[in-house]
Amino acid sequence: MEDMILEMIDITKTFPGVKALNHVNLQVQKGEIHALVGENGARKSTLMKVLSGVYPHGTYTGEIHYKGKRCEFKNIKESEKLGIVIIHQELALIPYLSIEENIFLGNEQGKHGLIDWHATTMRTKKLLATVGLKELPSTLVTNIGVGKQQLVEIAKALSKEVELLILDEPTAALNEDDSDNLLKLLLEFKNQGISSIIISHKLNEISRIADSITVLRDGATIETLDVRNDHITEDRIIKGMVGRELTELYPKRDAAIGDIIFEVKNWNVYHHLHSGRKVIHNVNFHVKQGEVVGIAGLMGAGRTELAMSIFGRSYGQKISGNIYKNGLEVHLKNVSQAIEHGVAYVTEDRKQYGLILNNDIKRNITLANLKNIAKHSVIDDNKEILVAEKSRQQMNIKCSSVLQNTVNLSGGNQQKVVLSKWIFTEPDILILDEPTRGIDVGAKFEIYSIINKLAKDGKGIVLISSELPEILGMCDRIYVMSEGSITGELAGAEASQERIMKYVMSK
């Protein structure tokens, strides 16, 4: 196969306890645009990290052939030297350096440690012309928009004489026009013989520019579709992405659903730093007593922002809209008020936002409701231990004692501590943000059982999850969010992965 620029053969990569990539194959032809698609957690980024040498040779098994030669990259420098350049989802530019400084960062033009500014500027001008960016080389990166920053990244890649360009979600943060420009640029590169791999969730863009598509699912190659010869519909791609059977088990629950206990109307939120950027657009939703309501969507769809803005305005600015509990309007201006009104929010990132890691289990459990174990603001230590012990037994937290620091617990047990904390506040509404992320299957089942029990006790549960099987397995009703709006609502019974994905992609 002479026209292959890249062949990755039988790549297997394991992390402690998890098989991330399972005999993956990927073939990219010279001068094509190759799309890599798959759900969150399908391990697309992992595969690209193996390719670029972020995971060095020896930490995975399998072979990489690039331009007909077998390659064993030990770091990114080695792969870049051969013209493989990866542009990550989160841009890696230094905001307070200029465009030219960023482009040649780590690759400075000059000799003996002295920078040749003349050459730097000249080359930058040329590169900027190639990518069609009309900015001065000396402009600071922080002063240009995200779309233009993306172009700077590409110019940086070009400066390294790129032959295989890898873009991880390049248009995720871009508006329509900027995305359009970027896609045109990729087509332009294709004409010049540069191959690209593009990871994207936006199927309409993929069908527009890709020559072939490889579908990954759960760390395995499912299929490679040739778009040049056959007409491939978006539905066809989605089927490949989600076509897995429910392998995990979800405990059964007899739903006894009551009246609406919590309702959010006309909810609008602006970005916490950029007051001009709206992140939540006119969202309406409600939760009934004893109901588990799912919010599905991709990362960055605004689900966490929605939840946090409701939970005592912990995110965003210029928030507008109304919240009703049991039909009466409530104002949740800060977290304490939210807790007082019986709203609890279990955060997505338990280490950063959920736990005080250097505190013990009991202190974490009681933190959000200290007044329950205190008299005149004086804490009753013995009562606190009792409360923690009770949670430990009910939630089956595996630990040497409730005096153990939470930093040493496993992910599943940490999550149980966070859940205990919020259950101890005696909430009526629990918003759970990715409650099973990074947790093994057994602990997941326990968390699901806890969720079911809470619903059975008459609480309203909002379950935010990127894992579609989890949403389908757990929820009585499902909202789908995309780009800050709710794009669909489905009853649990009528929902399917394909239908949800359609709403996800509908923007």
Next chain:
Amino acid sequence: METLKQMFKNNIREYGMVIALVSIVLFFEIVSKGVLLQPLNVTNLIQQNSYILILAIGMLLVIVAFQIDLSVGSTAAFVGAVSAILMIDHHIGVVPGILISLLIGGLAGAFQGYWVAYFKIPGFIVTLAGMLIFRGLTMTALEGQSKAPFPEVFQKMSNGFIPDILSGTSIHITTLVVGIILTLVYIFFELSHRKAKLEYNFEVIPVRFLAAKLVFVGVAINWFMYLLASYKGIPNVLILLFILIVFYTFITTKTVAGRHIYALGGNEKAAKLSGVKTERIVFWVFVNMGVLAALSGLVFAARLNAATPKAGTGFELDAIAACFIGGASTAGGIGVVMGAIIGGLVMGVMNNGMSLIGVTIDMQQTIKGLVLLLAVAFDIYTKSKQS
């Protein structure tokens, strides 16, 4: 037995500190040929270090909240100057003079706390500014001169002793009685604590260990009181310190507010999302620091019997060092009041001991620096081993 081992393991830092302090005391007692623990010297030690210990208590809260306060030395000097102007120039009574001074300290803390808590300017910057601002104000207020003397009652705060109401002749009997009372109170607290634990069916340490602990602490208290009684009795400033230590230990370990400070220092975002009003806590921690800095300034001025423009120079560094030597974490969220006190005493005993054996003041700085470095290195080493 297992739980005992576990308890020791969990508290290795605290026990380690006590052991370190005892070793240092014994070392200097031996090399100074018994001068260190002479009654006069022990009394001196307490009086000399009281103002640093007062600062260390406030600084501990600041450090646990993951902040720093560099302005305390300047604030102490400024408040000392103000108190001198009030009491010496304007002949205001001692009690109102002290109250106004403490209020000014609180305001100085509030001023800085406001910028840190609500404007999100790092405490390092705000208090660095405060350090310059209050030093400058001190110089201006005193016009570069010292002011003296203070009223005699005021001096007694730092230099006086409790009266011997039982009129001992060669020994201060009241001091001995206080020692016995303290011992009884301590035993009572330990026993009622144990009783409550038993009522809840919690594990308690075996009786013989408890007995050993009670005997040990009891002997320590009474021996210490005997030392003091052999000179002039309990210094007034020790009473003040004792009240502060008990009060702040209570606040930090038993109250909701104390718990919130630790949560905030351990993980600000998580604390905020658990309903802790983080801004308000930071603000009040700085106000509290301001009040204690003022108190420290008053004690220092009373001891010197003068307000001087250079008072308090370097106090902030001693207080910060005391906290870190005493086991406070540089990452916030960890530290206890007693640790800061012990840390302060370690430095105080070393200062005093080195002076007694004739180490020059220049060399003392170097040795203190090394001790700070080693203490924190030990701390980080044990932590990395634990996890």
